[in-house]
Amino acid sequence: MTNEALLLVGDSVTDQDLYYKTHFLAGDPFVYAQLDGRSLLAVGAMELSRAEKESSVSEVRTFEELGYHELLKEHGDRYRAYAQLLMKIVSAIGADAVRVSGEFRALHADLLRESGLQVRVVPDLLLSDRRHKSAEEINAIEEAQRATERSTARGIEILRESDEVGGALVYRGVPLTSERLRSEIEGSLTRDGMDVSHTAIVASGPGAADPHWQGEGPLRVDEPIVLDIFPRGRRGRYFADMTRTVVRGRPAPILQKMYDAVLASQESAFAMIRPGANGSEIHQAVVDVLREAGFDREDGGPRYNHGTGHGVGLDIHERPGIGKHGDVLEEGDVVTVEPGLYHPEIGGIRIEDMVVVTAGGCRNLTRFPKEFVV
Template structure:
């Protein structure tokens, strides 16, 4: 945790404390408490100290694991499975015990807890700026190292995926499968098969993930389609992997687009354009530049080539139809945004840069690197070749 930055950003709160009610699944909670509690628990920042309140079953582990200044348990407030009202009484007592009469909560904090505290006379304000999210955006060296490690696992998984794709045969009329379908050992090579290989490789490298994208042809034209069914020759296959380290909980993110066989001229142009858009966006990354600047650099490459973007046509469903990138850390998607309205980049921001083009009639192409903003530009944390022809 970047404690000085935390103290700085919470210094001008208009409330006595900052309260989080969430499990470790919530990145703000994990960041502030340092504790991987599977069930929701409270963390309160007040007077420069971090206090955690957990159930008895978690107490021992929380005392060992949490980076908080203090850990208490429900029994310290005479609460034992007493139902909802008693639980809310305990929450109010815990907060008041720290001399706190008013708290800020992040926008996605639970309204049930907020309203229950209000009923008990504790003022609750929504921190619409989501300050902890902003604190988390600038990484410490340890956090960058954790992301670098997750990215190394990611590259091993991408290698496994590319190997499967590159080593595929293409079905001809003499095969059982439809002509053009990729084959491994005579069986169609599916998105699901590649995904499984990616996930197993990640597990072997200490990472896990809920989802990954292996999408070919028209499926690749929907940036959020995870992909399914047989992959085919001559089409663009988007492989987008965003694993999380099981040890550190930090994420990495990378996309490559591959082709087996002969992509048509449009796909070849798209790939080349996207490489140029990536380079232009990367060139724009430096402290003081905004996320909007970086997004603009990618958009300009596409727009000059006559491809639609959200800037030229907010309603477009083809072309460059997403932002250029996002911060990454304990969340896969966090601050800053590389998009219209995206704010100033700072050293320590870890961001993805991922331009792409989409049209169901053509397919999809996306190339994504992961970089950290440095004092004088950026360091690319990605060490994986950029090539359309899988090899």
């Protein structure tokens, strides 16, 4: 019978599995091993003190203490030396086999197997753990969401205060552009302790028919403006995600019809979300509402060209998914619900909230109002 440990190698800035298991944020690579109730974190000597204070593991050791420099001299090859260091860490925790994620380096796996260690690759290694959000995690997501809502409110305030000059919006005497409004929104987020390295979308005009276009250039009256904001909390490390589409001025009837259809389709999704609900069926219900309203048809009109939602947590996009190939929802999932309609000559309409799946349905974590005309 083998004693199989969980083994994670990397940095916790880019590998959220590592941060999830250790609560230790570091840009330099480190190693985490866990067997039953014991967990070991191996770091460079300069990180020892911080790791002991900040991490949630039961034991912290240094690469130097584990003999990495001696291994490097012995093998003359940093890859083989590192593999032998991993062998020492696995042995120190009492394991003789490991399970690793699909992102684990193939070279590490090959060298460990050469040394006689059984390595089992498990895709989505921590999926089950990470998708079921604890109360603490939901609080962190809601904290980021409140900051997102305050930044959106700031953006809409600027739109309302802007003057109309020849069909363009002018704020405090200067033309209002996507770039300028984005800067104001991200400034609000930064002051609220959010990480804005994932650039907010402030998109209008025909280019907004591309759902992930960040937006650029002057903002105009009577055109839909998509505000899709998804910051990460610097303290909690969890993301939020919200989209509102607004018009400063008077939307054309087709835009209002599109907006109403998207809003109705979102409500249909909310009504279906509960443990055991199939993400594919929820997505199809959204599509059905849009088609009943006269959209997403093969007639050259506005189309719906993306999934209905995705999980949110330490990554902005994680499981479960709500789309053509969606997952079955489980209690504790936090997911977005973000239907939209797009046309290359019109632009886009998208509305997005985040919900947590509860025993009896779902709870909307988003409080911000949905007002099309501002």
